[in-house]
Amino acid sequence: MSDLEPGAAPAPRARLRALLAAAPQAGPLVAPGAYDALSARLVEQAGFDAVYMTGFGTSAALLGGPDIGLLSAGEMADNVRRLAAAVEVPLIADADTGYGNALNVRRTVQLYEQAGVAAIQIEDQVTPKRCGHMSGKEVVALTEMVGKIHAAVDARRDPDLVIVARTDAAAVDGLDAAIERAHAFRDAGADVLFVEAPTSEADIERVAAELAGGGPLLFNWAEGGRTPPLSLARIGELGFALVLFPIATLLAATAGMRSLLATLRADGTPAAALPALPSFDEFTDLVGLARLRALEQRYAG
Numbered sequence: 001m002s003d004l005e006p007g008a009a010p011a012p013r014a015r016l017r018a019l020l021a022a023a024p025q026a027g028p029l030v031a032p033g034a035y036d037a038l039s040a041r042l043v044e045q046a047g048f049d050a051v052y053m054t055g056f057g058t059s060a061a062l063l064g065g066p067d068i069g070l071l072s073a074g075e076m077a078d079n080v081r082r083l084a085a086a087v088e089v090p091l092i093a094d095a096d097t098g099y100g101n102a103l104n105v106r107r108t109v110q111l112y113e114q115a116g117v118a119a120i121q122i123e124d125q126v127t128p129k130r131c132g133h134m135s136g137k138e139v140v141a142l143t144e145m146v147g148k149i150h151a152a153v154d155a156r157r158d159p160d161l162v163i164v165a166r167t168d169a170a171a172v173d174g175l176d177a178a179i180e181r182a183h184a185f186r187d188a189g190a191d192v193l194f195v196e197a198p199t200s201e202a203d204i205e206r207v208a209a210e211l212a213g214g215g216p217l218l219f220n221w222a223e224g225g226r227t228p229p230l231s232l233a234r235i236g237e238l239g240f241a242l243v244l245f246p247i248a249t250l251l252a253a254t255a256g257m258r259s260l261l262a263t264l265r266a267d268g269t270p271a272a273a274l275p276a277l278p279s280f281d282e283f284t285d286l287v288g289l290a291r292l293r294a295l296e297q298r299y300a301g
Contacts, residue, residue: 013160016090016118019049020162020192020216023241028219028232033246035061036079037086038287043249044087045286050118050242053083055094056131057250069128073099077111084116092119092164092244097127101144102151109155109163119162121194122152124169124181132168132196133225139169142181146188153189164218165190168197171226175203179210186214192242194218197226204230208238216241223248 019029031050034040035057043051056067058079063070073095080093093112098105105122112120123129124145126138139145145167152163165185170178175198182193193215195207204219204227211217219240221229224247235243263273278286 011160012088012090012116012118013158013162016050016092016162017160019090020241023216024239027236028240028243030232030243030245031092033057033244033249034083035250037082039249039253040083040091041086041287044089048089050090050092051083051087052244052246053080053091053093053117054246054250055096056247058094060250067131067134069096069130071096073104073108073111077108077115080112080117081115090118091116092121092162092242093117095120095122097125097129097140098122098148098152100127102147105148105151106155109152109161110157113156113158113161117161119164119192120152121164121166122148123166123194123196124148132166132220133222133227135171137168137171139167139172142184145181146184149185149188149190162191163189164192164194166194166196166218170195170199170203171197175206179207182207182211183214186211190215192216192218194220196220197222199226199228201228201230204228205238208240212239218242218244220244220246222246223251 023029029050030048031052032043032048033052033054034043035054040051055076058076059065059067059071062075062079076095080091084091095108095112098108109120124139126140130137149163149165167178167181167185169181178195182195186193193211198204198207208217217240219235219242220227221243223245232243260270260273264270
């Protein structure tokens with residue numbers, strides 16, 4: 001937890017389920033993307049009720065590389081653990097393809113659950129996968145993915161752990177196939193359905209209409225991706241319960257660092273950029289130094 005004090009908040013998994021259940025009336029649950037513990041904490045401090053650990057951002061942060069399946073289940077689960085420990089709000093985490101077959105999916109679910117995740121997202125691409133908004137994707141057979149979902153459901157120990165099932169079939173086999181897969185994923189026990197990368201508002205409307213009533217739907221507002229950038233109000237009208245903004249924080253951090261480094265390169269010092277940055281004391285407050293010092297004093301007697 002953010003201040004390292006145990007047991008202060010209700011169970012994040014139960015809270016996530018309650019938020020998803022309330023979404024049709026309260027409006028979609030918004031989960032901005034985070035790629036490390038600091039960005040997760042900033043999402044929470046901004047007042048959002050959930051955080052999404054982006055695989056795209058995790059690949060960029062840990063490897064400085066693209067989202068093409070280079071990270072292992074263990075590396076991703078380690079990042080989950082750091083993010084979950086930094087925040088009290090529910091953490092929804094990308095688990096790519098589950099990192100292998102149905103048995104690998106079982107182990108991945110166990111690793112993520114032990115790490116503290118509230119929801120785990122698994123997709124139907126072949127291994128190695130690609131970012132959902134890249135070209136050249138391939139998907140596994142429907143029967144294989146259904147088996148993976150069964151494995152994920154069986155592997156969880158906490159029944160409140162949310163299984164998010166994503167299909168990338170729209171870009172490969174068309175929207176009809178993607179919707180068919182989503183129905184099959186629901187029948188296999190998935191809690192949230194995620195049809196990735198519809199390319200028009202008409203396609204988004206079809207997804208919402210044809211999957212309505214079968215449980216929460218996820219909309220991926222992928223910044224700069226292939227899906228039209230609808231307003232949050234429109235997304236809510238269509239009935240989506242959960243909206244991801246996966247890489248805005250990553251892009252903003254990249255822009256900020258580029259700007260600062262350009263100033264440092266040009267001027268020899270970062271002095272001209274400092275007025276726009278958090279002060280040293282402001283930053284140490286942000287990361288919880290005052291509370292940790294209080295704990296330190298308590299334990300010192």
